[in-house]
Amino acid sequence: MGFTINDSGRLLRDGRQVELIAARPSHTGGNFARTPKVIVMHFTFGGSGRSSADWFRDPNNQGKSSAHVVIDRDGTVLQCVSFEVIAHHAGRSEWKGTVGMNSHSFGIELANWGNLKRGSNGWVSWTGVQIADPEMAVHKNGNPDGSVTPIGWERYREAQIEAAEGVAKAIIAKYGCDEIIGHDDISRGRKWDPGPAFDMGSFRARVLEDMADDGDNTLRVTVAEGLNLRKGPGTSFDVLELLPAGTALRPVERNGSWILVNVLNNAGVARRTGWVHSAFVD
Ligand SMILES: [Zn+2]
Structure with a gap:
């Protein structure tokens, strides 16, 4: 399985373009003025990857949000914005003194319900979907509800992480990015994705160590x-x-x-x- 990116910023998997569910143009910010050096990881806080990709083209999406790709739980990758174009995935954000990270980063969304609520019979999504065997953890910035005791977070799937690894490697190969960070690193106190169920350390190692062996x-x-x-x-x-x-x-x-x-x-x-x-x- 290999991902590459062509000169139009389209993602290919094993040589074939992945499905495009194009975000509304008003949910994007035009071509990057400078090639981003940062990849930002997210969870969708939602159900299927397709439903999140559809939201990026929905006129009712007041926040005009979008991301370059959405990766579903089974590893299916949907592209929503060309990698040549700014996507609205970061919102108010700051990283190493740079504000407004949309203009300086690529956004990868992972389909995932994120932080869960206690239901009558275990942990449920904000929409009430029962999530079996969640990861129990406290977010490094404190939980979204302000609590500091472990809460449930939907786990990511290996197929999903594997696809994300391939996409991140393709981005680095094409654009030479050198950092992978979380939305919760650049919008602290406002965003909690990709959250504690995402093992950022091992993901960085999987992506960056392979790439550094020149x-x-x-x-x-x-x-x-x-x-x-x-x-x-x-x-x-x-x-x-x-x-x-x-x-x-x-x-x-x-x-x-x-x-x-x-x-x-x-x-x-x-x-x-x-x-x-x-x-x-x-
Ligand atoms: Zn996010």
């Missing part, structure tokens, strides 16, 4: 006649370009004998991503 991890094209860079992991996918012998590549992830790579320019900076067959690099 240098000695760099591969080179070894075939004199050049090597096809493809849109997906297989010869059925379109050729993006012919990479000359000696081209430096940074591996992102493997899929069988195929490797998703960043193609590096002479300065060692990633200029595009694609798939190559592992037999022709070393």
